[in-house]
Amino acid sequence: MNEQTKSYIFVTGSAGFIGFHLARRLLEEGYHVLGLDNINDYYDPTLKWDRLKILKAYKNFTFIKGSLENLELLESLFEQYNLPIVVHLAAQAGVRYSLKNPHQYIQSNLVGFMNILECCKDKKVEHLLYASSSSVYGNNKKIPFSIHDEVNEPISVYAATKRANELLAFTYSHLYKLPTTGLRFFTVYGPWGRPDMALFSFTKAILNDQPIEIYNYGHMKRDFTYIDDIIEPIMRLVKKGPPTDKTPPYKIYNLGHNKPVLLSDFIKTLEKKLGKQAHKIYLPLQPGDVTETYADINELIQDLSYQPQVSIEEGIENFVTWYKSYYKS
The missing domain is CATH 3.40.50.720 (NAD(P)-binding Rossmann-like Domain)
Known part of the structure; x- marks a missing residue:
């Protein structure tokens, strides 16, 4: 062929x-x-x-x-x-x-x-x-x-x-x-994710005892x-x-997941999964950033009979497991 x-x-x-x-x-x-x-x-x-x-x-x-x-x-x-x-x-x-x-x-x-x-x-x-x-x-x-x-x-x-x-x-x-x-x-987000994304960069910094920068003072919401x-x-x-x-x-x-998470809560979940506290630096909103994302997924449910399955706790845990294995940390 x-x-x-x-x-x-x-x-x-x-x-x-x-x-x-x-x-x-x-x-x-x-x-x-x-x-x-x-x-x-x-x-x-x-x-x-x-x-x-x-x-x-x-x-x-x-x-x-x-x-x-x-x-x-x-x-x-x-x-x-x-x-x-x-x-x-x-x-x-x-x-x-x-x-x-x-x-x-x-x-x-x-x-x-x-x-x-x-x-x-x-x-x-x-x-x-x-x-x-x-x-x-x-x-x-x-x-x-x-x-x-x-x-x-x-x-x-x-x-x-x-x-x-x-x-x-x-x-x-x-x-x-x-x-x-x-x-x-x-x-x-998830295993094999991008290093410029929050979960990846936060995990790396926390494990290396480096501070993390939290924009909009942690008040942003993201539909992770x-x-x-x-x-x-x-x-x-x-x-x-x-x-x-x-x-x-x-x-x-x-x-999208259809369940926005406050950035500060996202970080708390990550700290829990890593068993380690983050050193936090709070900063104002950056140019180009939006304060909240939240997906209406009605068409997804209607046309594809699909609703997101993975909770933020499970997803972060999967990422942390992959990260520690990949970077041997």
């Missing part, structure tokens, strides 16, 4: 946190996966290579190192491989980093996304699923955040690029009938969502197929 007759699911950002977990689940269920990642140094690439090491142990995994901005490379992959389903998770992540390096976000999140859309359009891809973010809601005063809310006031460059992705996806769904599904992720509660609905969407009942074939889902 050559690469053109064999069907692959194309997972961009396959060495990233969510991409790795999704690729592994797909591989375990027997799908052929083509992974793409540029292994940039936004955080320690060793973690990315270690994730890839696990994926490369599967015979049905193929990995390509490269960037979304390289249109020629993307076109060659869509030409060489049969890619009916694309799960586009690659992006320059991070709200605060976007204040310092805005150009990086424009290249990766806008130019890169446009390249993906063009390839999907040209090859008449059956379903494009792509990562968006809860940050598109900005300082939305209506709680919980609904996919029906207006989201036209992003307060960071990162959030603006994610909202732009949703608008571009709608345009391609409208013009070319390209079926697209946007996934607004709400503060994803365990990685398994992100992967399961994506898998259901892959199996369910595109939103063909809609014109244009365009859909957005909130992927």
